[in-house]
Amino acid sequence: MKNIVILGSTGSIGVSALDVIKTLGPDYKVLAISAGRNGDLFLKQVLEFKPKYATVASQESYDKIKDLIPAEVKLLTPTPESLCELASLKEADLIINGLVGAAGFKPLMAAIKAGKVIALANKEPIVMAGSVIMQECQKYGATIVPVDSEPSAVFQSLENCDIHTYRQEAKNIKKVLLTASGGPFLKYKGNLDDVKPEQALAHPRWKMGKKITIDSATLMNKGFETIEIMHLFNLPLEKVKIVVHPQSIVHSAVEYEDGAIVAELSNPDMRLPIQYAITYPKRYPCPVKPLSILDMARLDFMEPDFSAFPCLSLAQHAAKKGGSFGAVLNGADEVCVEAFLKGQIKFTDIAKIISKVFSTHEADFKEKITLEDALSFDSWARQKAKEFIK
Numbered sequence: 001m002k003n004i005v006i007l008g009s010t011g012s013i014g015v016s017a018l019d020v021i022k023t024l025g026p027d028y029k030v031l032a033i034s035a036g037r038n039g040d041l042f043l044k045q046v047l048e049f050k051p052k053y054a055t056v057a058s059q060e061s062y063d064k065i066k067d068l069i070p071a072e073v074k075l076l077t078p079t080p081e082s083l084c085e086l087a088s089l090k091e092a093d094l095i096i097n098g099l100v101g102a103a104g105f106k107p108l109m110a111a112i113k114a115g116k117v118i119a120l121a122n123k124e125p126i127v128m129a130g131s132v133i134m135q136e137c138q139k140y141g142a143t144i145v146p147v148d149s150e151p152s153a154v155f156q157s158l159e160n161c162d163i164h165t166y167r168q169e170a171k172n173i174k175k176v177l178l179t180a181s182g183g184p185f186l187k188y189k190g191n192l193d194d195v196k197p198e199q200a201l202a203h204p205r206w207k208m209g210k211k212i213t214i215d216s217a218t219l220m221n222k223g224f225e226t227i228e229i230m231h232l233f234n235l236p237l238e239k240v241k242i243v244v245h246p247q248s249i250v251h252s253a254v255e256y257e258d259g260a261i262v263a264e265l266s267n268p269d270m271r272l273p274i275q276y277a278i279t280y281p282k283r284y285p286c287p288v289k290p291l292s293i294l295d296m297a298r299l300d301f302m303e304p305d306f307s308a309f310p311c312l313s314l315a316q317h318a319a320k321k322g323g324s325f326g327a328v329l330n331g332a333d334e335v336c337v338e339a340f341l342k343g344q345i346k347f348t349d350i351a352k353i354i355s356k357v358f359s360t361h362e363a364d365f366k367e368k369i370t371l372e373d374a375l376s377f378d379s380w381a382r383q384k385a386k387e388f389i390k
Helices: 012-024 039-049 059-068 080-087 101-113 124-140 149-156 166-172 210-218 220-232 271-279 310-321 325-341 349-364 371-389
Strands: 002-007 028-035 053-056 074-076 094-097 117-120 143-146 173-180 240-244 250-256 261-265
Touching (some): 002 080, 028 080, 039 053, 053 059, 074 080, 094 101, 101 325, 101 371, 117 271, 149 271, 310 349
Parallel strands (some): 002 028, 094 117
16 A cells, blocks of 8 residues: 655646546555645545545635535645645655645655655756755655656666666766757747737647746746756756657657667656656556557657747756756746736746846855755745846
């Protein structure tokens, strides 16, 4: 029996994880779930999966559903501490962190300090403080298994796909080929100044939450994944090469020193990498349409256009500099994406404002940071980005 905690159960990762668990059978048990503001869906999930623990972040949702929760389910009060409590439950075997943005930072650290195995979809904490987080994993005996399709593909393509040694195995890697779909504007002929949120949210391959979908449209998400892969697999930036692959069939590949390239191919569906993280090292039938190689007409690969998607250059700058720049990148990006979704700034303003925040931060750059520093710089960047938006 594997007891599973899902943080962010009503988001795209959480919904897919629950769908996977439902098909896996009685050996996989939902121990606890958390949600943000979608109280109606959260209540349905509680009634269907009957977790031992649950919590919802919104006080309004909490008040609405608290009397409808079965007596055998312990509903925790809507506080950040409740998320940390779920992330560190003694009886939990696996923590799925599907939270969005910096909100997942403290629960991730709680899980690490409890020595848990963490299936991580919430890449932003790694962007903010990857070096420190990996040191904490080593200190407390915790392990991070990537859930996002591309980092998962890298993990699956390693010679020795051992959860305890994969960072050491990375020394044999010549290069990681990190694939990107290119998003909805890969072949866009119009002026990106004029695109609306609904256009940016119309991803051609993946159905995801709003934040990650906008980050995919700007290619910031691929910059975030570059930083994530560097830390998870102990690789320098020059060993991570971004390749645009519109079909989203090859989810990433590893090129070894002898010239061999090992890749993971599948239909674009997050349930597959989520299931692999849940069942690792075993594989079971998955509720994803199998990929038919005979039906693949072609696979295209091309260099990314850094001039059209400046967020990618900004993320790579943060990756090169390290230290406090990751936290600044994350904080500024979260504020800018939210502002774009609200119609307060243009699509192209996202990169412009982050660039201004970067320029302001140069004088205060800190090469070696603590976890507290990461949160502080993230907060500073949010405030500075808001000032530029005004």
